[in-house]
Amino acid sequence: MNMNLQNFFSPKSIAIIGASRTSGKVGHEIMKNLIEGKYLGQIFPINKEGDEVLGRKIFRSILDVYEKIDLAILAIPAEFVLPVLKQCKKKKISSVLIISSGFKEIGNEKLELEVQNFLRKNEMKAIGVNCLGIYDAYSNLDALFIPRYKLKRPDRGGISFVCQSGAIGAAILDLAAHEGHTFSKFISYGNATDIDESDILKYLENDETTKVICLYVEGIKDGEKFFKTLQKVAKKKPIIALKGGLSEEGSKAVMSHTGSLAGAKEVFYGIFNQTRVIHANSLEEMFEIASLFEFIPNKIGNRIQVVTNGGGFGILSIDSISASKNLSLAELSENTKKNLRAQLPRLINIGNPLDLVGDADPRRYEIALDQIMHDKNVDTVLVIVLYQTPLITKDVIDVIKNFKLKSSKSLIVISTGGDFTRLLSLQLEKDSIPVFQYPENAIKALDKVAGYYNKLS
């Protein structure tokens, strides 16, 4: 199959079949989101009842539309899908997004097979069935059927999230947007009747705006295709995968969810081990790892120097680095130590962690970072800033940003706290500096990223 999915992500015109005048209906919501999302192409609402929706004329059939249609979105009951696909064929629409559910996930294997056969015989491509839709932050294509007040859309960025499960996709997309993660694409592919996760991964491999791929997968039909695709794509772009149904009981639940076999967990562990795919153990971890790739485009080295104004946080960080697989503690060069000793208060212990102690001010961070910047023994700097300490002012933000501008080393910030902390963290994130709440989580994510680069080299 030719993996040009261009028409799904940047179509010049879209027909929404099942566009309804009734707010709340899937077809209505997709129309609304396309308009509110400022999609720039043409939108043709289709509904056999005719009338008008959101100020646009409803066509009774796609065959009544004169213009060329790049993408058809089907938001109609399952039993109408096949007849509408036949119309799509007549209208020479080769890309179809099928939101409709009611197929093998409820035991209706036969109908799904018929749809599949029709698509393949006629060389039409479909994403779905039984899916949430597509979101592309760059082409302003918002073909999700959940209203924006319930599901915040992320800003433009480098993450693409490929998700079998619609509800996980929706919840995580909402959370990711809320937490400031930025996206290229979100694709919910449901039952994978035609296009499956492998096809989408192949497309994303060459998609310019996708820097890192997050993948939630339950069942895989074609294991060999999946393995080969992961092997190839993960060489070029990091893929972070979370697998649902790894346990026996979870695997049973997969069957009734997307109607697919979950597969033995050994098979998946094998795939993750033999490819460069990063296996996330939880949803939280998936996005923590993604945020590192999103913000740090170059290779993240594994010799970590910790700089802190909270002794305890320094200690927990050192514990986590020691317990990691792929990270090691940087050992500052003699020259750096000498310079730091000359400039920092006598009581500060020059080592790793470099504990600037509770009365540290921004100037002290500046001294530390200026020295570490030139130390060849350090790859990555983990800067812990606790804004609760007395002499830290928001000037420390500029010190950290300045380090990022001037240094080639990777930089990760840990900052724990409430409103004041979040406000300042946001300023760092705007400059693409990853900020974590907890040292343990940051280091776990860093460990997996370092493991990825180890496998590459």
Next chain:
Amino acid sequence: MNMNLQNFFSPKSIAIIGASRTSGKVGHEIMKNLIEGKYLGQIFPINKEGDEVLGRKIFRSILDVYEKIDLAILAIPAEFVLPVLKQCKKKKISSVLIISSGFKEIGNEKLELEVQNFLRKNEMKAIGVNCLGIYDAYSNLDALFIPRYKLKRPDRGGISFVCQSGAIGAAILDLAAHEGHTFSKFISYGNATDIDESDILKYLENDETTKVICLYVEGIKDGEKFFKTLQKVAKKKPIIALKGGLSEEGSKAVMSHTGSLAGAKEVFYGIFNQTRVIHANSLEEMFEIASLFEFIPNKIGNRIQVVTNGGGFGILSIDSISASKNLSLAELSENTKKNLRAQLPRLINIGNPLDLVGDADPRRYEIALDQIMHDKNVDTVLVIVLYQTPLITKDVIDVIKNFKLKSSKSLIVISTGGDFTRLLSLQLEKDSIPVFQYPENAIKALDKVAGYYNKLS
């Protein structure tokens, strides 16, 4: 030592030695926080320079104060601590909170030993030295030296947090308050020159408002005392402990932080295994576990029923339960299954997870929860509500609250998303229902809580 620490937590009068007119100085900030925190007792600012601070007359010495003083707070340079303690003795003040740093943490062992000897010889009790202070939500005692805009104070509740490290304490207290955790007491005890973690734990054992104890500890001087205390207190109240310096490298960092020996990690693992103390692996986990104890006062049973409107979240939850040590999947009784089958749409698979599928509305949750409520095979219900799905309205909140009112089963909610989700989660938390963002984290915390109850029985 008599562990009546009443004067530290609800003193009728406080002297602040080192109360300064200069904003930003430790003594000034503590004064300000006591006043802003609406402390109801008397406050006597002491400073040898005299003058006035925040509208109150400064006394040149505590000996100039006529009234009885229950607690003295020392916010003065290290070299003045001993002379001031002598004055405290004269004034018959037996409880002293020593914020001052500059002792063994910077190599000044001798001075610290002198302070210790003086305290013990004169039967005076001290918390500190080198600490952040004390916060008691019930007596409105805010003796922390960090301003409130930088460090939010939590509302009244059941968590008491005992923390050796000041900065961790500050950051975590701020975060916990921000996330809606509610506290009884926060105690930063620094170098533990006199009163140590064991003494504080013994006090909290009988403290009425403390329901669960969080403990961050780096080094322990008296291991036997610590072990015996944990053994005794953890029988009565859950203690969740996080140990800094478990790695060799981290343990070196402990030495320069609070000047104490971190101890071999085997010793600590031994202590955690042989007592009912819950060992948290991270700061995040510590508070996730605490929130379960905070909100669910009765024993949390280990047979878990998952109810969800997101199939993938159901599957991930089942995977996590299967991977847990102490939890098992509830098996609904035949009667419950029959009743659910009669009331729920035919397509819904009645099992665990009970996936109400993407078009679930509040009424469907009501049917499910009403049945599960009476099923003796279920101890704990994990309700996953993804507000992003189309037919979920905020009425589901009332359905869940109602279940809590009527049922004796434990209830945990998982709800992932941005602003809209947070808003609704907050409403549940106000009714003491624990809400988590991620299923994996909820189940990990639940697993540790179930382990605690297993050890008890």
